[in-house]
Amino acid sequence: MVVLAQCSRCPPRKSIHSYHTVVLYRCKLVVVARAEEYEDRRRELLEAVFRITAERGLDEVSIRTVAAEAGVSVAKVQYYFRTKDELLLAGFEHVMQLLETRQQRLDYSGPMRQVLRDCLLVWLPIDAERIASTRVFLAFAVRALHSPQLAEIEVKLEEEVVSSLAALIARGQELGQIRAGVDPEQQAQLLLAVLDGLTLQMLLNPEVMTVRRGTAAVDAYLDALCSS
Amino acid sequence: MVVLAQCSRCPPRKSIHSYHTVVLYRCKLVVVARAEEYEDRRRELLEAVFRITAERGLDEVSIRTVAAEAGVSVAKVQYYFRTKDELLLAGFEHVMQLLETRQQRLDYSGPMRQVLRDCLLVWLPIDAERIASTRVFLAFAVRALHSPQLAEIEVKLEEEVVSSLAALIARGQELGQIRAGVDPEQQAQLLLAVLDGLTLQMLLNPEVMTVRRGTAAVDAYLDALCSS
Numbered sequence: 001m002v003v004l005a006q007c008s009r010c011p012p013r014k015s016i017h018s019y020h021t022v023v024l025y026r027c028k029l030v031v032v033a034r035a036e037e038y039e040d041r042r043r044e045l046l047e048a049v050f051r052i053t054a055e056r057g058l059d060e061v062s063i064r065t066v067a068a069e070a071g072v073s074v075a076k077v078q079y080y081f082r083t084k085d086e087l088l089l090a091g092f093e094h095v096m097q098l099l100e101t102r103q104q105r106l107d108y109s110g111p112m113r114q115v116l117r118d119c120l121l122v123w124l125p126i127d128a129e130r131i132a133s134t135r136v137f138l139a140f141a142v143r144a145l146h147s148p149q150l151a152e153i154e155v156k157l158e159e160e161v162v163s164s165l166a167a168l169i170a171r172g173q174e175l176g177q178i179r180a181g182v183d184p185e186q187q188a189q190l191l192l193a194v195l196d197g198l199t200l201q202m203l204l205n206p207e208v209m210t211v212r213r214g215t216a217a218v219d220a221y222l223d224a225l226c227s228s
Numbered sequence: 229m230v231v232l233a234q235c236s237r238c239p240p241r242k243s244i245h246s247y248h249t250v251v252l253y254r255c256k257l258v259v260v261a262r263a264e265e266y267e268d269r270r271r272e273l274l275e276a277v278f279r280i281t282a283e284r285g286l287d288e289v290s291i292r293t294v295a296a297e298a299g300v301s302v303a304k305v306q307y308y309f310r311t312k313d314e315l316l317l318a319g320f321e322h323v324m325q326l327l328e329t330r331q332q333r334l335d336y337s338g339p340m341r342q343v344l345r346d347c348l349l350v351w352l353p354i355d356a357e358r359i360a361s362t363r364v365f366l367a368f369a370v371r372a373l374h375s376p377q378l379a380e381i382e383v384k385l386e387e388e389v390v391s392s393l394a395a396l397i398a399r400g401q402e403l404g405q406i407r408a409g410v411d412p413e414q415q416a417q418l419l420l421a422v423l424d425g426l427t428l429q430m431l432l433n434p435e436v437m438t439v440r441r442g443t444a445a446v447d448a449y450l451d452a453l454c455s456s
Contacts (some may be wrong), residue, residue, distance in 0.1 A: 057374040059287050135373055142370040145363055145431055146285040155433045183448075189429065189437065190445050196428050197421025203373055205383045209417065217418050220411075224452055 010066065042080050042090075045070050050098075054132040058139040085149065092140040092153050098133055099123065100157075103164075104142035111171030113226045116191075119165065120218050123195045125202045134199045134213045141196075162188045169225075178226050189226060194221055244245045270308050270318075273298050277319035277453040282360040286367040291315065313377065320381050326361055327351065328385075331392075332434065340400030341454045344419075348446050351423045353430045354439045369424075390416045397453075406454050415453060422449055 001107055048069040052061050067077045081087040099122060104116045126130040144150035165188035172178030198217055201209040278299035280289050290312055295305045309315040327350060334346045353359040372378035395417035400406030426445055429437040 004233065004399055029237045080398075138370055138373070141428060141432065142366055143285065143287075145366070151432055155436070158429065158433060159436070186441075186445060186448055189426075189441070190422060190449060193425025193429060193445065194418060196425035197347065197423060198417075200369060200424050201417065201421060204369065205386060208383070208387070212394075213414075213417070217414060217421065220414055221418060 008104075038080075040077075045077060045080055045087075046091055046094040047070075049087060050095060050132070050136055053136045053139050058088075058136075058143055061088065061091065085147075088140075088143070088147075089149055089153070091136075092144075092150055095133060095136045095140065096153065096157050099137065100160075112168060112175060112177040113222055116165070116168055116172070116225075117218065117222060119168065120191065120195055120222075121215070123161075123199065124214055124218065125132070125199055126215065131203065135203060138196075138199065138203070158192065162192055165191055172226070182225065191221070194218070267307075273300075273305060273308055273315075274319055274322040276359070277315060277444075278323060278364055281319070281364045281367050286316075286364075286371055287317065289319065316368075316371070316375075317362075317377055318434070320372075320378055323361060323364045323368065324381065324385050327365065328388075340396060340403060340405040341450055343444065344393070344396055344453075345399070345450060347396065348419065348423055348450075349443070351427065352446065353427055354441055354443065359431065363431060366424075366427065366431070386420065392421055393419055394410075400454070410453065419449070419453075422446070 010226050011058050045066055047068045049061055052065055052069055063074055063077045063081070067074045067089065072075070077087070081090060103119060103122045104123070106115070108115050118132070122130075123134065123137075125134040140150060141154055144154040162185065166184040169178055169184040171184070173180055173182075173184065194217070198209070202214045230330070273294055276294045277289055280293055280297055291302055291305045294315065295302045298305070305315070309318060311340045331347060331350045334343070334350070336343050350358075351362065351365075353362040368378060369382055372382040390413065394412040397406055397410070397412040397415050401408055401410075401412065422445075426437070426442050430439070
């Protein structure tokens, strides 16, 4: 991510998007430093979006509430996100990135059942951090039903998750660790469905669908999928 | 549901809630007629809530937008629902009732796999009617994450669905039509999770998770559950 930073020593340049373009004109180092600072400030605002959504719901997110939560002026938020739609789009990308990063950090070297289980647990609300991220994720996913822009992000992520799960299932079949008869892509879609559904149950009814029961349900599902 | 209807021939009575109480005082028939009309008007407003939520999302529901959608005055809506919270609560109950009625109408006499399949398909967005009702249901379910009142309704319904599915699975086990090794309640919770998750995928990404693929996924799940 780069940013327009007008250098006082350089002639004016035409920008495409005020926050998507960098003017690399003679004074490159100055620009890069500013871009980093820009990214830090932007991330702080997206973390405010995240907190508001996790605690109070997506309806409460606005330029005004984000400014209040981050302790900056409304104008400051508008400098980074011109409209509420831009703010929401970036907020959704932010939580996606968070979840993807967590998935990428996993150990993929163990038995396939364990690898699949670790992958699935990234998306399940089994601790405070994941409760927050799944609340935010679900809120955006449902908002996406009425927003083509958000839907595009959601669909892209969903396809990535399904294809990575399908690849793991196919590899598990090659290794003889997963039942040969199942269709990897269909099973991956079912696994994602199980995850989304369990997440909803665990968030809404944590006294009944406890962390223990949620993970037990995932295990029961994996038991059926893996050859014993 | 009953309603306060002040009869001009009767002495004034104290009401508990203006729309929850009926004054049955000498002139019962008059009151009942008015209560029916009251229910009809109230239902029309809840149908407006349903349409707005299905088409534009729950964020768009307000006393004002419901009045506009139903073609009545704001005061008229406020006569039936004093606050937006009351409107949302009744709106959630309305869609729940719709889905429950559909489930009650099913034929429960066939093989257990078919009965279970019919039950599950009530909740899956496989036609225009069910696309609308699942959109509305999901919107309310996610809003319930931040509303204890809505969560109470959601949890109650979820428990009913899980216990009715668990009873069907247990009966299927007795009949030797469902694998003996599985725990009916856990399987019922997994089935509900699968449903919620598939619904989300089908609504968000109907080009990839088509009706055909969604029902195929349910069938694959039922194949694994039922002894062949």
